[in-house]
Amino acid sequence: MRLFKRVNFFVLLAVLSFPSVRAAEPFNLGPVDTGEVVAELVSEVKGIYPGQRFDVALRLKMLPHWHVYWINPGDTGLAPQVEWQLPEGFEVGALRFPVPHRIPTPPLVSYGYEGELFLLASVKAPEDLAVGSRSTLRAAANWLVCEDTCIPGDARLALELPVVENASGVEPAAYAEDISRTRAGLPLPAEGGVIGAEVLEDLVVLTLEWEGFRGGELVDPYFYVEEESVADSAGEQSFELSGTTLRVAIPKTEYFDEGIEAYSGLLYSKNGFDAAGGVSAVRFSESAAAAAGFAGEAGDGVGVLAIGFGQALLYAFLGGLILNLMPCVFPVLSIKALGFVQQAGEDRGKTLRHGVAFAVGVLVSFWILAGTLIALRAAGQSLGWGFQLQQPEFVIGLLVVMFLFGLSLAGVFEMGTSAIGLAGKVKSEGYTGSFFSGVLATAVATPCTGPFMGQALGFALTLSAFQSLTVFTLLALGMATPYLVLSANPKLIDLLPRPGAWMETFKQAMAFPMFATCIWLVWVLGSHVGNDGLLWVLGGLLVLAIGAWIYGRWSTPARGALARRTATALAAFFCLAGIWIMLPKSAAADDGVKLVWQEYSPELVAKLGSEGRPVFVDFTADWCLTCKANEARVFTSEAVLRRIAELDVQLVKADWTKRDPVITKALESFGRSGVPLYLLYDGKEGAAPRVLPQLLNPDLVLEELAAVVANESLAVSR
Amino acid sequence: MKIDNIRFAIAALGLLFFASIGSAVSIGEKAPDFTLTDIEGNTHSLSDFAGKVVVLEWTNHGCPFVKKHYGSGNMQALQENAAEKDVVWLTICSSAPGKQGHMSAEDWQKLSNDKGVKSTGTLIDEDGSVGRLYKAKVTPHMYVIDSEGMLVYNGAIDSISSASASDIPKAENYVTAALEAVLAGEAVAKGTSKPYGCSVKYAKGS
Numbered sequence: 019m020r021l022f023k024r025v026n027f028f029v030l031l032a033v034l035s036f037p038s039v040r041a042a043e044p045f046n047l048g049p050v051d052t053g054e055v056v057a058e059l060v061s062e063v064k065g066i067y068p069g070q071r072f073d074v075a076l077r078l079k080m081l082p083h084w085h086v087y088w089i090n091p092g093d094t095g096l097a098p099q100v101e102w103q104l105p106e107g108f109e110v111g112a113l114r115f116p117v118p119h120r121i122p123t124p125p126l127v128s129y130g131y132e133g134e135l136f137l138l139a140s141v142k143a144p145e146d147l148a149v150g151s152r153s154t155l156r157a158a159a160n161w162l163v164c165e166d167t168c169i170p171g172d173a174r175l176a177l178e179l180p181v182v183e184n185a186s187g188v189e190p191a192a193y194a195e196d197i198s199r200t201r202a203g204l205p206l207p208a209e210g211g212v213i214g215a216e217v218l219e220d221l222v223v224l225t226l227e228w229e230g231f232r233g234g235e236l237v238d239p240y241f242y243v244e245e246e247s248v249a250d251s252a253g254e255q256s257f258e259l260s261g262t263t264l265r266v267a268i269p270k271t272e273y274f275d276e277g278i279e280a281y282s283g284l285l286y287s288k289n290g291f292d293a294a295g296g297v298s299a300v301r302f303s304e305s306a307a308a309a310a311g312f313a314g315e316a317g318d319g320v321g322v323l324a325i326g327f328g329q330a331l332l333y334a335f336l337g338g339l340i341l342n343l344m345p346c347v348f349p350v351l352s353i354k355a356l357g358f359v360q361q362a363g364e365d366r367g368k369t370l371r372h373g374v375a376f377a378v379g380v381l382v383s384f385w386i387l388a389g390t391l392i393a394l395r396a397a398g399q400s401l402g403w404g405f406q407l408q409q410p411e412f413v414i415g416l417l418v419v420m421f422l423f424g425l426s427l428a429g430v431f432e433m434g435t436s437a438i439g440l441a442g443k444v445k446s447e448g449y450t451g452s453f454f455s456g457v458l459a460t461a462v463a464t465p466c467t468g469p470f471m472g473q474a475l476g477f478a479l480t481l482s483a484f485q486s487l488t489v490f491t492l493l494a495l496g497m498a499t500p501y502l503v504l505s506a507n508p509k510l511i512d513l514l515p516r517p518g519a520w521m522e523t524f525k526q527a528m529a530f531p532m533f534a535t536c537i538w539l540v541w542v543l544g545s546h547v548g549n550d551g552l553l554w555v556l557g558g559l560l561v562l563a564i565g566a567w568i569y570g571r572w573s574t575p576a577r578g579a580l581a582r583r584t585a586t587a588l589a590a591f592f593c594l595a596g597i598w599i600m601l602p603k604s605a606a607a608d609d610g611v612k613l614v615w616q617e618y619s620p621e622l623v624a625k626l627g628s629e630g631r632p633v634f635v636d637f638t639a640d641w642c643l644t645c646k647a648n649e650a651r652v653f654t655s656e657a658v659l660r661r662i663a664e665l666d667v668q669l670v671k672a673d674w675t676k677r678d679p680v681i682t683k684a685l686e687s688f689g690r691s692g693v694p695l696y697l698l699y700d701g702k703e704g705a706a707p708r709v710l711p712q713l714l715n716p717d718l719v720l721e722e723l724a725a726v727v728a729n730e731s732l733a734v735s736r
Numbered sequence: 737m738k739i740d741n742i743r744f745a746i747a748a749l750g751l752l753f754f755a756s757i758g759s760a761v762s763i764g765e766k767a768p769d770f771t772l773t774d775i776e777g778n779t780h781s782l783s784d785f786a787g788k789v790v791v792l793e794w795t796n797h798g799c800p801f802v803k804k805h806y807g808s809g810n811m812q813a814l815q816e817n818a819a820e821k822d823v824v825w826l827t828i829c830s831s832a833p834g835k836q837g838h839m840s841a842e843d844w845q846k847l848s849n850d851k852g853v854k855s856t857g858t859l860i861d862e863d864g865s866v867g868r869l870y871k872a873k874v875t876p877h878m879y880v881i882d883s884e885g886m887l888v889y890n891g892a893i894d895s896i897s898s899a900s901a902s903d904i905p906k907a908e909n910y911v912t913a914a915l916e917a918v919l920a921g922e923a924v925a926k927g928t929s930k931p932y933g934c935s936v937k938y939a940k941g942s
Contacts (some may be wrong), residue, residue: 052858094933124940125868170900272761272890273929
């Protein structure tokens with residue numbers, strides 16, 4: 019019995035220690051031959067010095083026709099894996115896989131490598147390494163190697179490196195050349211490129227936007243999707259390149275995983291990509307774009323080009339908040355202020371419900387906008403934020419609402435007893451009124467692509483429909499928050515003045531911001547309809563005003579029923595006639611090319627950008643108040659004008675007042691979906707521009723110009 | 737620009753068309769019928785098992801991924817469990833003559849005895865026609881067909897794609913999950929997964 023127990027104990031001990039026995043299996047210095055594969059851990063250097071960064075590689079040399087697999091093996095297979103055991107203080111990066119090949123075994127296709135493969139990993143030696151000692155790197159590697167049949171293999175590999183004093187003592191190792199060749203051929207990230215995906219029945223359609231596509235062509239292209247359970251690796255892909263947009267139609271695998279939201283992968287082209295130093299494949303990924311945004315070490319100190327999803331949501335929320343302070347929302351703010359005054363005396367629960375109704379109004383309008391944007395985008399139109407103001411009909415509609423509202427505030431007629439469309443609802447009591455004031459606030463606010471919002475929207479346009487909806491939702495919440503906070507904290511409302519006779523005065527005064535907005539809208543229309551068109555617009559407003567006056571004068575309860583009815587009919591006739599007169603008759607318009615400004619084209623910027631002089635590119639639109647304010651601030655400053663003349667800065671204007679697909683593309687390539695966008699090129703060939711903030715002032719522009727010139731002299735002195 | 741769009745649309749539509757005629761088996765649709773001879777010389781058709789739940793298992797005993805599941809006894813346990821619940825389990829080998837996994841009927845019988853294979857039958861598909869019909873990609877590649885003859889599962893045997901038997905206890909078995917759902921009259925939660933294993937050793941050029 020006792021003996022039996024002891025035996026049992028030993029068996030248990032043996033079983034328990036089995037894994038550690040395995041772990042104690044020796045690591046092999048030098049190559050390990052497993053039959054089909056010779057595996058070896060190799061380094062690019064014979065020795066290392068403290069703090070050195072260097073590449074090591076898992077070298078797999080296969081028998082002819084045998085292959086190992088890429089990260090996504092395709093139809094069958096498994097990617098090689100390495101588990102590192104490094105001495106104290108050493109750091110190692112992820113395995114870097116070269117561009118794979120398609121390996122057909124009909125009817126299947128796998129992604130992998132034949133011949134000799136070097137899987138690189140970057141290693142950093144600690145600073146406190148003792149010179150004269152030896153460091154041993156260990157790796158437990160496993161892989162699946164297949165020809166017709168498949169054989170899993172593994173090897174425990176080691177690499178011993180002597181520690182030398184400094185870089186001069188480092189000699190290249192036997193495989194240094196192979197490692198550097200592999201490194202040079204590794205896929206590079208498509209800098210500034212964005213990837214979007216759409217699932218269409220049995221296809222996944224990827225949209226790749228990348229400046230590097232411009233002017234190039236693709237030879238035998240193929241897109242290797244990194245995520246498994248997406249592409250049918252045996253399926254034919256179809257490519258369509260136009261400008262900087264590449265669309266790839268990829269047949270879905272039967273095992274398609276709906277849960278994948280972000281796609282990434284390698285785009286291969288036989289002729290290589292000039293924009294990425296000639297490598298044969300570039301990598302597109304959503305996470306890479308996000309990472310670039312956070313890293314921010316690549317000298318793009320001003321303006322982050324690519325932002326992560328979380329950041330975009332934050333920006334969207336902040337942008338929404340700031341929208342409340344934008345000039346074009348100001349008139350609506352006044353409506354809201356009036357609303358507060360009216361509600362301050364009522365009970366608090368009701369006030370909060372009004373706040374929620376307003377927020378819902380904002381939310382719903384943003385969703386409608388987002389839905390429209392997504393739908394139109396899907397229809398293949400190149401659209402950006404603010405597109406409503408590029409449609410004369412929309413501007414006229416807004417103008418009519420604003421003008422009528424202004425007239426009502428001024429006392430020409432009273433709204434509220436009967437509702438004339440939107441404007442009437444806005445003033446009307448009750449939750450519908452709050453809801454529609456939220457809708458109106460949104461309608462007016464949308465063109466103000468303020469700071470923060472540009473990036474969030476640019477980002478949203480590259481996302482899935484669901485994600486863009488999230489971004490838009492946060493924008494809406496940001497915009498509604500101040501109102502919600504006020505309605506939830508009645509104490510704050512109590513701070514508002516009591517209602518009284520002053521309200522009428524206040525209301526009348528509020529008519530003026532309305533009319534100011536009208537002037538701005540008329541001016542926006544001017545660029546669509548031309549001088550003669552403006553005459554019609556203003557005439558239409560006059561007729562509209564007459565209609566409003568008739569309504570206000572005779573359609574009041576003080577008049578008899580017949581007079582009221584006649585007046586209402588007459589008023590409606592005048593209003594409709596006014597609107598009809600305003601609608602655009604012809605698309606007569608002329609571009610007023612400014613003298614100092616050159617008209618934007620990508621070719622012009624490329625040409626000017628290599629002539630050694632600084633180039634300033636202004637992406638603007640007549641309806642963009644932020645742009646106009648910036649221009650007024652900056653280009654009236656004597657200091658700036660003098661500096662521009664001294665440095666012979668070339669000024670280029672990209673006018674986005676009317677939808678222009680070329681400019682839309684250019685904006686998108688900088689992660690933006692709207693204006694303003696300011697670029698400053700230093701005039702050296704191929705140099706990336708500095709992206710200036712969306713709010714400009716003379717000092718900032720002077721600083722940026724100084725920085726560009728400093729860079730230049732630095733480059734010369736080298 | 738416009739022309740490009742149209743061309744792309746045509747190309748995409750074309751791909752869609754081919755993709756749709758190409759996929760003969762899809763979840764929720766009728767599993768196509770077939771007839772094969774088993775290693776005992778009897779012929780079986782899928783339609784013979786109408787009214788029963790059927791599991792299809794593609795196999796190749798030279799494949800390390802198949803060895804993983806037979807060597808550990810995992811596959812036999814699944815087969816036995818299925819048999820207890822009156823589920824038909826058809827093991828199919830689509831290896832072409834001369835390729836890995838292809839064996840004579842005698843060798844098959846011996847192997848089945850040695851390994852304790854518990855499936856309803858082992859069917860030989862040496863021209864690969866049934867494998868191609870079902871688009872079987874790997875061994876083991878698993879399919880589950882419900883008692884109405886509808887395909888309800890197509891994919892991997894479990895959730896961890898490796899050749900190491902030590903991963904089996906950690907993995908979620910998709911076939912077990914699909915069978916439990918089907919037998920309980922419920923919808924299969926995970927109808928597809930990417931199958932892992934060795935490629936099916938089909939005859940070349942057919």
